[in-house]
Amino acid sequence: MKKLFVGVDDGFAETKVVLSNGACIRIPSQAKAGEMSQISINGSGHTVFPYKTNDGNYIIGDITEADSTAFDDYPMSALNRVIVAHALRLAGVDHDSQLFVCTGLPIKRFYIAGSINKSLIKQKTQNLLKNDVVALDGTPSPRVFKHEVISEGIAAWMDVVLYRNKDGKIVVNKEQAAKAMAIIDIGGRTTDVAVIQNGNLDISRSSTINVGMLSVQEMVKEAIIGKFDVTPTIEQLNTALSEKKIKLWGKWEPIADLVLSAQKTILSRIESECKRCIGSGADLDQVVFVGGTVAEVEGLLQGWFRNQHIGFEPGYANARGMQKYAEMVMNTKAE
Numbered sequence: 001m002k003k004l005f006v007g008v009d010d011g012f013a014e015t016k017v018v019l020s021n022g023a024c025i026r027i028p029s030q031a032k033a034g035e036m037s038q039i040s041i042n043g044s045g046h047t048v049f050p051y052k053t054n055d056g057n058y059i060i061g062d063i064t065e066a067d068s069t070a071f072d073d074y075p076m077s078a079l080n081r082v083i084v085a086h087a088l089r090l091a092g093v094d095h096d097s098q099l100f101v102c103t104g105l106p107i108k109r110f111y112i113a114g115s116i117n118k119s120l121i122k123q124k125t126q127n128l129l130k131n132d133v134v135a136l137d138g139t140p141s142p143r144v145f146k147h148e149v150i151s152e153g154i155a156a157w158m159d160v161v162l163y164r165n166k167d168g169k170i171v172v173n174k175e176q177a178a179k180a181m182a183i184i185d186i187g188g189r190t191t192d193v194a195v196i197q198n199g200n201l202d203i204s205r206s207s208t209i210n211v212g213m214l215s216v217q218e219m220v221k222e223a224i225i226g227k228f229d230v231t232p233t234i235e236q237l238n239t240a241l242s243e244k245k246i247k248l249w250g251k252w253e254p255i256a257d258l259v260l261s262a263q264k265t266i267l268s269r270i271e272s273e274c275k276r277c278i279g280s281g282a283d284l285d286q287v288v289f290v291g292g293t294v295a296e297v298e299g300l301l302q303g304w305f306r307n308q309h310i311g312f313e314p315g316y317a318n319a320r321g322m323q324k325y326a327e328m329v330m331n332t333k334a335e
């Protein structure tokens with residue numbers, strides 16, 4: 001049985017997976033409780049996948065409606081387990097691989113009153129270790145052998161400071177680790193701000209802001225209802241956000257102005273909170289933006305801090321950091 005070290009950024013809006021073999025994938029964090037209600041026609045490849053868990057059945061894939069992930073217990077839920085299992089399946093993980101997985105929690109939930117939130121971390125750790133997700137189409141599901149949980153934002157910092165050396169081992173880049181750095185991780189439900197100096201998290205300047213890109217989605221949905229007097233399906237909403245248009249009654253309607261207005265409003269709120277936490281950033285070497293939608297809204301982030309930049313492939317920064325951490329920690333424990 002081969003070992004595979006996996007980073008899973010199981011966010012409220014998207015789930016990103018990075019494998020130690022270099023493979024990576026991102027899917028919407030969208031599934032729905034219940035039985036299969038959509039079928040393929042004429043034997044065409046199925047795009048909706050049914051699963052069962054000890055807590056009930058779910059469908060995932062090209063579904064028209066999805067259950068909300070925007071609740072506090074999502075990281076400990078069957079909904080989370082199904083979405084993660086499906087992402088691992090799409091990433092090509094063999095069912096007989098020995099999976100060493102690392103996931104994350106928002107800073108404000110990982111830490112409580114300045115201390116590690118051991119109770120919540122234990123609950124999330126145990127969630128994926130249940131290994132109760134079964135694909136009803138007969139496809140064997142991968143099993144999680146070990147599971148570590150770290151803080152989001154910190155995971156993106158680890159992506160910056162950890163690298164694979166010429167011997168193939170994950171090690172620390174001491175020069176990068178010595179830098180004073182802020183990570184701004186714009187997620188789905190929340191935005192994490194992590195200020196790290198001398199390898200230590202500055203709790204007084206780090207926080208989780210309860211605003212993210214799902215707030216943009218909700219604003220766009222309300223704007224569509226207001227303009228067209230119709231409630232869009234999750235499928236229509238996904239298209240609206242990605243393509244800036246929506247198909248209603250067989251006709252495409254442009255809505256770029258609605259999307260841009262929502263993005264500006266939400267990012268303005270995030271900017272204010274980030275500056276409240278970080279200040280001017282003059283004492284930091286760099287401020288790094290990461291997150292699944294950062295590349296898309298890069299133009300709206302310009303000018304927040306004089307020493308800012310967009311991280312490398314920012315949507316995968318947390319998942320990459322988690323993968324590196326899982327490999328380094330598990331190998332260290334084995335030595």
